[in-house]
Amino acid sequence: MFLINCPYCGERDQSEFSAGGEAHIVRPKQPTELSDDQWAEFLFMRKNIKGVQFERWNHAHGCRKWFNMVRDTSNDKIYAVYKMGEKPPTK
């Protein structure tokens, strides 16, 4: 049960949030030009890293806004929280 620092509301309990999977997946500009495999790749295939991972989270029982988070999945340490559209931290 970790504490998440929502960029809009501040520190809240994990139970208020829902995880939205891997972040920074770019939607293809021309989906019609993609093969079925490429489309499936975009739609379904997600990394599940042991270590530092970039994720989307939603403050479902709060401001209901989406934001990004950098989390180490091996020890649940959260390194950064930043708003949608912002550049991910490089370090």
Place this chain on the structure above:
Amino acid sequence: MTRNLRTANSKFIDQTSRISFKFDGKKLYGFKGDTLASALLANNIHLVGRSFKYHRPRGIMACGSEEPNAIVQVGNDASMTEPNTRATEIELYEGLEASSQNCWPSVNFDIGAINNFFSPLIPAAFYYKTFMWPSNFWKLYEYFIRKSAGLGKSPTEPDKDIYDHRYLHCDVLIVGGGISGIIAAKIAAKNNLNTVLIDDKNILGGTTLFQENECFKVNNSYSNEWLKNEIENLKSLENLTIKTRTSLAAYHSYNYLLARENLTDHLDINEKKDKIRQRLWKIRAKKVIIATGAMERPLIFNNNDRPGVILSSSIKKYIDYYGVKCGQKVSLFTNNDSAYETAISLNNSGVNVNSVVDIRDKANSLIVKQAEKLGIKIHWKSSVVNTSGYKKINSIEIMKLSDDGTTVFGKKIKEECDCLGISGGWTPRVHLFTQSGGKLKFRDEDNVFLPDKSGLDQISIGSCNGDFELDQIIKNSVRLTKKIFKN
């Protein structure tokens, strides 16, 4: 009540307020401040259960949450009865009804004990293999197996009690109100930090509370008196919350912890009504200090499971805290100094100490010298090799250990006793630390696992961190607590 099993001068038991309770249908008496276990021992009842497979008699072995044998059923109401509670953790109250489990028809006459005689014929997984066939006979077998295996009865009607849960946020959570927990609480609260101190017992103080011996002094007073004064001083600290009867149940990541506070379990039956029974605390702590102490290890020898074989430190607590004699002729078996504390306590309370059997060549610590001075017999470099007595121990056999300690030789010495205290050294209670994801290291000198690396903002202090000497405990508790507040 067997009067001569109580000492007159116990400070923690109110011998003026008698409490009646029932165990296995028999009406017995204890005092306010007793646990079910101490009251049973005061009534000379050791036999409280049966072992799982061979139904060997089982007696009270410890005095706290580490108790493996005295697992009892409390209450007989269809909605309120509770199985698998430890007699050592139940505070005695007027109207308490408890019964032993894992025995049928009764703890004194148990049909399953016949397995003990046939034990060579009963291999591992005997029940599962034998009663598999023919498959439609299971219904028949089940009735008897369930009855004789018996893990207590669950209630058949909905729970009528009221429960509650609440959130708690603090700067520092200290788990364990023994000497190191109290030291840490004082430092934390004086640092202007919002501090919470929890302990599963009804009063703070841990084992130091009844440690009244020349060998354990702080600032020239007995350690128990010094600690009593420290506890008294805690009350004036405004940002300190103390919660007794509260046991920690879980330690999650980000210092999120769950604790259960017992609110009415210790009250008389008619006082419990319409009150909240237990409260679940959901705690968020910035820092956690674990001060859960250590537990004594048993020793291994033939028939070391008889009723009357009790951890030496528990015998000490029963005599010094509850004023209960676990026996009238006590023998002790040890590999370290702590059994001598028990020997001295027993001797001071007028209990006959047969001897201390020590596997070591010799020891010259103050506490051992004190015991020698009192005329307590010591068998050096010896081992208990066997015990006898079916429902209660009645004698032990002692033999000399060889030089390398791997074999015994010479004549067996038989010693009659009605209680045997065992002490195999100490194991730090690192359970919370490991549950929080911490990794352990091994210390070779005294074979203990100690807290090592943790990803959380927490420390372990006191004997759960491997400090077993009083001055070490105080010094390191102060040092480590101050250190955690610096960063």
